Amino acid sequence: xxxxxxxxxxxxxxxxxxxxxxxxxxxxxxxxxxxxxxxxxxxxxxxxxxxxxxxxxxxxxxxxxxxxxxxxxxxxxxxxxxxxxxxxxxxxxxxxxxxxxxxxxxxxxxxxxxxxxxxxxxxxxxxxxxxxxxxxxxxxxxxxxxxxxxxxxxxxxxxxxxxxxxxxxxxxxxxxxxxxxxxxxxxxxxxxxxxxxxxxxxxxxxxxxxxxxxxxxxxxxxxxxxxxxxxxxxxxxxxxxxxxxxxxxxxxxxxxxxxxxxxxxxxxxxxxxxxxxxxxxxxxxxxxxxxxxxxxxxxxxxxxxxxxxxxxxxxxxxxxxx
Amino acid sequence: xxxxxxxxxxxxxxxxxxxxxxxxxxxxxxxxxxxxxxxxxxxxxxxxxxxxxxxxxxxxxxxxxxxxxxxxxxxxxxxxxxxxxxxxxxxxxxxxxxxxxxxxxxxxxxxxxxxxxxxxxxxxxxxxxxxxxxxxxxxxxxxxxxxxxxxxxxxxxxxxxxxxxxxxxxxxxxxxxxxxxxxxxxxxxxxxxxxxxxxxxxxxxxxxxxxxxxxxxxxxxxxxxxxxxxxxxxxxxxxxxxxxxxxxxxxxxxxxxxxxxxxxxxxxxxxxxxxxxxx
Numbered sequence: 001x002x003x004x005x006x007x008x009x010x011x012x013x014x015x016x017x018x019x020x021x022x023x024x025x026x027x028x029x030x031x032x033x034x035x036x037x038x039x040x041x042x043x044x045x046x047x048x049x050x051x052x053x054x055x056x057x058x059x060x061x062x063x064x065x066x067x068x069x070x071x072x073x074x075x076x077x078x079x080x081x082x083x084x085x086x087x088x089x090x091x092x093x094x095x096x097x098x099x100x101x102x103x104x105x106x107x108x109x110x111x112x113x114x115x116x117x118x119x120x121x122x123x124x125x126x127x128x129x130x131x132x133x134x135x136x137x138x139x140x141x142x143x144x145x146x147x148x149x150x151x152x153x154x155x156x157x158x159x160x161x162x163x164x165x166x167x168x169x170x171x172x173x174x175x176x177x178x179x180x181x182x183x184x185x186x187x188x189x190x191x192x193x194x195x196x197x198x199x200x201x202x203x204x205x206x207x208x209x210x211x212x213x214x215x216x217x218x219x220x221x222x223x224x225x226x227x228x229x230x231x232x233x234x235x236x237x238x239x240x241x242x243x244x245x246x247x248x249x250x251x252x253x254x255x256x257x258x259x260x261x262x263x264x265x266x267x268x269x270x271x272x273x274x275x276x277x278x279x280x281x282x283x284x285x286x287x288x289x290x291x292x293x294x295x296x297x298x299x300x301x302x303x304x305x306x307x308x309x310x311x312x313x314x315x316x317x318x319x320x321x322x
Numbered sequence: 323x324x325x326x327x328x329x330x331x332x333x334x335x336x337x338x339x340x341x342x343x344x345x346x347x348x349x350x351x352x353x354x355x356x357x358x359x360x361x362x363x364x365x366x367x368x369x370x371x372x373x374x375x376x377x378x379x380x381x382x383x384x385x386x387x388x389x390x391x392x393x394x395x396x397x398x399x400x401x402x403x404x405x406x407x408x409x410x411x412x413x414x415x416x417x418x419x420x421x422x423x424x425x426x427x428x429x430x431x432x433x434x435x436x437x438x439x440x441x442x443x444x445x446x447x448x449x450x451x452x453x454x455x456x457x458x459x460x461x462x463x464x465x466x467x468x469x470x471x472x473x474x475x476x477x478x479x480x481x482x483x484x485x486x487x488x489x490x491x492x493x494x495x496x497x498x499x500x501x502x503x504x505x506x507x508x509x510x511x512x513x514x515x516x517x518x519x520x521x522x523x524x525x526x527x528x529x530x531x532x533x534x535x536x537x538x539x540x541x542x543x544x545x546x547x548x549x550x551x552x553x554x555x556x557x558x559x560x561x562x563x564x565x566x567x568x569x570x571x572x573x574x575x576x577x578x579x580x581x582x583x584x585x586x587x588x589x590x591x592x593x594x595x596x597x598x599x600x601x
């Protein structure tokens with residue numbers, strides 16, 4: 001692993017204000033992301049998993065400053081993105097792009113494919129003469145026949161649209177791509193194609209990914225390291241093999257055990273079946289956010305928030321058990 | 323687009339409306355060539371002629387040919403329609419998109435402004451504006467344009483709010499596209515369908531409002547061949563010459579009705595939900 005990280009996240013928080021009950025005078029906040037610290041290294045894929053509403057997508061958007069963080073910093077190649085002025089940020093945006101979840105909503109239905117791919121190039125003042133060649137190269141890279149460039153998005157299947165979305169993200173030669181559940185809306189057979197395409201492109205173009213997903217098998221397939229999120233916090237972060245061989249945080253264990261086993265006689269262990277509902281991010285539990293549902297909860301868990309620490313060889317866990 | 327046109331063609335009523343309007347447009351453009359007489363010439367010896375072979379729709383109390391005045395009146399009506407609807411469309415789009423796209427206090431201010439304008443009956447608002455600006459054809463168009471702005475603004479705001487949440491807007495932002503280009507390229511083309519429908523319907527309203535204002539004596543100058551003025555003058559002569567008011571009234575009714583069925587037909591042809599149900 002190279003020493004110098006591409007992305008450094010320091011104490012990142014995002015709180016959304018919500019409408020308080022009438023005349024209550026309270027200010028309610030949804031703590032979507034509540035204190036994240038991690039690095040992403042050049043050329044790697046960091047997977048981010050967790051239940052719906054745990055703040056995965058918000059994290060992705062904060063990293064690209066599509067949302068303004070409440071607190072904390074994001075450094076891209078040592079430069080603090082959160083401190084940049086809008087104008088400088090716009091110019092910087094060519095270095096980091098996003099691939100979206102919904103292939104049907106991420107392409108403007110009124111624009112032809114060539115216009116969709118032309119927009120980033122025009123926005124960043126690429127020489128008009130070389131644009132057409134670049135668009136053709138992009139289509140070839142993502143496996144869309146170049147004769148399709150005069151078609152509109154509705155003439156494509158979900159998988160093809162996602163390829164176009166990837167081509168748009170690649171058009172400015174970015175170093176870093178946030179993929180927000182890019183295969184969640186696709187059929188399983190198409191998922192594999194898109195994942196392989198992303199892997200190939202990563203090798204070819206030396207890309208760094210933040211791959212957000214809730215499907216563990218997908219994350220396992222594509223990620224070098226995986227971060228597990230629960231209620232806006234990172235509870236475990238380690239190399240993919242380690243996470244699956246030796247899940248250390250109780251929540252990670254529960255999450256992994258929830259993957260269905262293709263065996264009708266398989267008996268799920270009682271200790272790993274999680275109790276209760278995911279708590280409200282408006283009023284998260286005291287101490288460790290997972291303690292009301294944790295099979296190993298101790299007295300300290302409801303009082304003190306565990307800090308994320310290295311339990312050896314870069315395996316980071318936020319739990320009082322360690 | 324081809325599919326929309328095909329569906330529109332199948333709607334006989336709307337297509338008839340479209341055809342009638344094309345005839346009016348043709349009349350308006352070539353009025354001086356088509357009209358049998360000059361609309362201002364008073365044939366003193368032929369006053370209050372009944373409809374017949376010399377004067378197809380008869381003559382008024384000054385001996386002016388009704389048919390020629392109606393044909394020239396189409397010019398006034400369509401001029402008023404195009405310019406006043408143009409004013410409302412542009413102003414409404416600007417206000418509505420700004421409110422929907424920027425939200426927060428911008429939306430707050432614009433939405434309240436729209437609410438205030440909506441709280442006045444439209445003909446009353448038009449009368450007030452005409453009273454302030456004074457009577458002239460230009461002021462009629464401005465007044466009608468202002469009166470119909472809130473409808474366009476509200477439709478544009480609502481449509482912008484729906485379109486704004488699509489991922490392609492966020493994609494544009496992540497590329498670094500500015501607000502203005504995002505609105506121009508991504509918002510505007512995707513909110514046009516409901517606005518096209520409103521535009522056609524508003525043509526009818528505008529023609530009606532001009533006729534109403536002229537009828538009330540606050541519109542164009544009395545000698546101008548506007549359908550509303552002709553109705554206004556004709557009402558004095560209903561007992562002696564019904565045709566003086568009847569034919570301009572018929573022309574106005576036909577034009578407004580055509581715009582309404584055209585608007586309804588366009589709405590059906592452009593609405594993707596209806597499209598799925600019938601297939």
